[in-house]
Amino acid sequence: MKLFEYRGKELLVKYEIAVPNGKLVKTEKDFSTLNFPLVLKAQVPIGGRGKAGGIKTVKNLKDAKENLSNILGMDIRGYKVGKVLAEEMADIKKELYLSITLDRSKRMPLIMASASGGMDIESVPDEEIFKEWVNPLIGIQPFNIRFITSKLKLDKEQSKEFSKVLSNLYKLFREYDCELVEINPLIVRGDGGIMALDSKVNINDDAMYRHQDIEPELVELTPLEQDAKEKGITFVQLGGNIGVIANGAGLTMATLDALTHFKGDGGVFLDLGGTDDPEKVKQAFELMKKAKPKVIFLNLFGGITKCDTVAKGVKEVITKEGIDCPVITRIKGCNETQAKEILKDAGLITGVTLQDAAQKSSDLAR
Amino acid sequence: MKLFEYRGKELLVKYEIAVPNGKLVKTEKDFSTLNFPLVLKAQVPIGGRGKAGGIKTVKNLKDAKENLSNILGMDIRGYKVGKVLAEEMADIKKELYLSITLDRSKRMPLIMASASGGMDIESVPDEEIFKEWVNPLIGIQPFNIRFITSKLKLDKEQSKEFSKVLSNLYKLFREYDCELVEINPLIVRGDGGIMALDSKVNINDDAMYRHQDIEPELVELTPLEQDAKEKGITFVQLGGNIGVIANGAGLTMATLDALTHFKGDGGVFLDLGGTDDPEKVKQAFELMKKAKPKVIFLNLFGGITKCDTVAKGVKEVITKEGIDCPVITRIKGCNETQAKEILKDAGLITGVTLQDAAQKSSDLAR
């Protein structure tokens, strides 16, 4: 789960990493405890908000009110701005970059730091990014911190401060089960102190049960995706007009790929997983209907899950509730013959092979 | 460093393990906040104080005053009682044993527990002691706790309480760099709660620098040993009358063994270590003199440390300050010839071999 900047900063503060004095602002009154000049920042769970006009510097209250009303409600790459963070301007002497993320290959947390902060890290040359891996069996150690710190060309006092920040940030990363913590820029202030001007904190969804203090943000998902999540169904909305239902993530992806091959365009990725519970099949179809695809492509492989059990569930939904778009099915595996009979009974179109079914679906969706 | 019971209990409380209501008592006034009956317990850093009369149950203030004055100042196997802990009597339903110590062979902390608490664990049959090792790379895990807890025949609520105690005790063991934490007995009260009636906490001396909150107890060492410790000299007082100075712990022990072989009796173990600092040699001799041995046996092997450097130091001390007992020396290794000359000059007796010198020392001490 991606946290909004202001909530990430609450965590930074909890781990004794300094952030500018600031607060969420909605009305004129909210500015009374802040000292101008301020920076107003749209709270959205994606990057690039500056270019989209979601960040403004304001010198006085009039300025602030005007810009606040512009930013609130703004649409930034599909996200409507509901919250704005106002922060006092910091005295920036130096901008650093610091992040901890997961190195999947090494299966270890990876610390990245650079003396070239403030810009997109992707655009910083490799040789200016310093990397250090932390072994999860022993956690962060002084030598890890020493290595990173020594590369950043800081003076002694700054190095000491930075070391504390890194040590605490790792603690946050581990204790909050983070996938990513990123501070960009992490600044050295005129007075030598180190301060986080931005925050990206991304918590592993699977570990959210351990972090009841973090209220979930609802903005990342579309309303249908959110609905699916609550029902425990894997459901991703895409750009196209063909809804794909399959069992297993890999098979569902492969099905979408097959559609693309025949110039079809996947609109929904719906993974039934290992279920053969008719109720879940029903919920899945209902969700799919709400997404209003032009065609539904049902691709089933029966293993432990029996094809006929799923087919029965599908038939029940369709006969009881009807469906207003063609459903192409392709069934393979355990009890496929029985399943094909059942689905034929329900009036669905059956493809012989994956290719065949994908082609039929793509043609129908055009 | 062995903590007194009352200070061990302060740590238990810090780790949320319940102990009886109690306090150190010196005068009548100190009893005012306690409810009779009470147990008065002499605070000494060794076991067996009960048998020595250091633990008394008292029913009223009169009783208490009388027993307190008996216990204060009592000598328990060489330790003079300076502190007495008074605790309210607990309602004991069941007595358990629980400890965490170091398994040197496995190089892991070892948890031991028994449903037969309250007596010396050495006298509990092996099959009634349950053992579980904790790997230091991952620390204590639920399965470790489950295993121990399942063996103790506790009911569900007690098991839950006991699990918390064990988990917290391990934390204490690790965070305070303990060599040993032992609670015997750990009781189940009439109301089902778990409570520590005694505590033995032993902190690794080498890690004391990390535990500035723990005031050192001075009672474990003899005054001369304490003096030596402050000077950084390894010095152990034993029962006999021959003072042994050697370089290296193993060599010093082997020298004592050689004395015993010739019916001599070691009185001081003094290890010079790797030093060839004349100042340290001087301090070592001064300490030795204070222990008033009948004979001093100086056994040196010169490796990195040159024999002649040490010999010069010895000569200086002896010629400047004199010495009032015979000093037998045995010198071997780097620059031994020069060293022997120097010591001969200083009037010391030189043995040819270890055996020869040990025999001479033993004979002289008789």
Next chain:
Amino acid sequence: MAVFADKNNKVLVQGATGHQGVFHISEMLDFGTNVVAGVTPGKAGQEVHGVPIFNTVQEGVDATGANTSLVLVPARFAKDAVFEALNAGIKTLVVITENIPFHDAMEFVHYGKYQDAIIIGPNCPGIASPGKAKIGILPGQIFKEGSVGVASRSGTLTYEIVNSLTEKGIGQSTCIGLGGDPIIGTTFIDALNAFEKDKETKSVVLVGEIGGTAEEEAAEYIKENISKPVFAFIAGRTAPSGKRMGHAGAIIARGKGTADSKIKAFEKAGVKLAKFPTDIADLIEK
């Protein structure tokens, strides 16, 4: 031979008395797997399809000589279960459980290395060596003894591929479901290394998907170390960036982990790529 799973595996099931445990113990026994013990705390003395249940892994190991564990416990108890098995001396673990916090998985994967154990998964369907043993939840009926080694990040997609191999009469030496999580214990490289050494395996099929760089690393490894023919299928060529496609590990993050990159890497390494999962059988037949 075969790899990781054969007649030498004495399998203990952690989470044996739950719905899944009971069902898959039966399925594994049918496959011919030597299932010797089950573990559910507090249920010692029970039996599941004749398999004795113990309170702890250590007790199960002591009583039966189990050397392999199938982990079916819920996600929040998985780390503890894996640690327990590793401490009891289990040397092969198959972790089926999904939704395990990846920090937990990181810890047990490295602790597994410390204990010199092989961990397959988490979030995987397990492993099957036809004619020898199945440790996991893969459907038993799709397999056929043979000489193709399969390693895959996806479950059903693998069944699909294996099934199409079997239908064409192409048997398998071992099929390994590596798991769909970002952190897994056994990688393509580990599988390739094992298949290369295995005399029974003549060719290898890799089933990859978007996310991470495991396929790119496998491609590098193949160039230097693998002499047997390798075939591959990559799922997710049309997946958008930033969306998690079902598996926790199947996500294109910051431009990394695209199917294109994986396909190109494999092509460079001389691996033959299938367009559709069911095409792999045709490629091998050629």
Next chain:
Amino acid sequence: MAVFADKNNKVLVQGATGHQGVFHISEMLDFGTNVVAGVTPGKAGQEVHGVPIFNTVQEGVDATGANTSLVLVPARFAKDAVFEALNAGIKTLVVITENIPFHDAMEFVHYGKYQDAIIIGPNCPGIASPGKAKIGILPGQIFKEGSVGVASRSGTLTYEIVNSLTEKGIGQSTCIGLGGDPIIGTTFIDALNAFEKDKETKSVVLVGEIGGTAEEEAAEYIKENISKPVFAFIAGRTAPSGKRMGHAGAIIARGKGTADSKIKAFEKAGVKLAKFPTDIADLIEK
């Protein structure tokens, strides 16, 4: 051959620019040890007796191919130093430092196992294979090439014994100071196992002392696994219970760890015991 230390060790010294570091780099070079690098944070670019100094172990390893580290840093930095070396790929570590908290030692000993590294010490004088390499602070002049393997928990006592061997013309293959702490990385059993395999070693001398049960375990191991003659000396026969005799590990606790118990165990295993340290040479000569 010899064990643990020979001409293949490329030695890096952690804590190279301190008094001890400078002195022992020179001593090791004189012995013929291949000392390739030193590490002291903040001192990169300096040299000690021609050996280049680096800020981090990784930099030292990258620049020189060091595979061995001698740890001379103060106790409170020792764990970090060992972790750093292990993470940089160092596979043989000799930890001289004494007074390391034993919880720290426990952690790095197990982490060493995870990294497949050999750790000797802590609180040890190091290791010397006469004619090949010395990694440590043992006095170089006492050694002579030969076929006796020595493993010891004590420093000076070992020098004494080695010196008496050399004086009688009995040379050594390798002398290992295992260390006087309760937690050490390489034990008598590890040393015995290495000596048994080493073609150059014809007999083994073990120097034990009170505390722990390492000698008793070694005795059991010798019975089953060691074909070469083993000689031993045990220090502390007259040490009282409960007193720490210089070494942190030399203490008889709760009746365990007495010299008597160790001597009996060795006798049972057919190990010949010396009464005085200097007798070992006579025993071997017989």
